[in-house]
Amino acid sequence: MDTFQPLASAAESACCTPSGRPALGAAEAQARARVLKALSDPNRLRLLSIVKAGDGGEACVCDLTEPLDLGQPTVSHHLKILVDAGLLHREKRGTWAYYSLVPGALEAAAVSVTTL
Template sequence: MTSLQTLEPAVDDSCCSPSAKPAMSAVEAQQRALVFKALADPNRLRLLSIVKGADGGEACVCDLTEPLDLGQPTVSHHLKILVEAGLLHREKRGTWAYYSLVPGAIERAAGLLATL
């Protein structure tokens, strides 16, 4: 008769020890995801590019519909997402809204992955 041996798993304490570095908080992960989601759309990337290259570093919403060949409500939706992500600043002047890059926002967004 053949005897059956019970195999025990190998234990390597070094692979199972918790990291000394704390994990990213849920709030921080949500904030970073908001920026990544904003940047994940080609139209929003184009809007950032247009605003960045505009004279004086700002652009009126009325000037942003034609280059994208999108309707004003769609462009306004994309701009709202960029503002909520902290990438663009919105200033209302009369009936028009003007958009500019938040100082340092592009650089902060670029550094988000580096600080994981």
């Protein structure tokens, strides 16, 4: 078990103050964590992978259940999370919905990890 001692604040504690720039702010951390949370599920990563590999960078929802052996409600749930996080774009065309990656979204998520 680690032991702790009270500190006045990181800025006032000369002995231990990190010398770099300030730690990530709370609001920015929340925003980054939200996208990373959408990415933190193996089925959602696989859905993104299928969409990314699809013809023209998109995939019909009709192609997304069989490869993952998931039911329709589960796939729809995961897709909604990915859309809400700004990672996938959804377009209804005729009977089917088609999903594509939001341009730059995965790259932005990656940068959010390397620029902490």
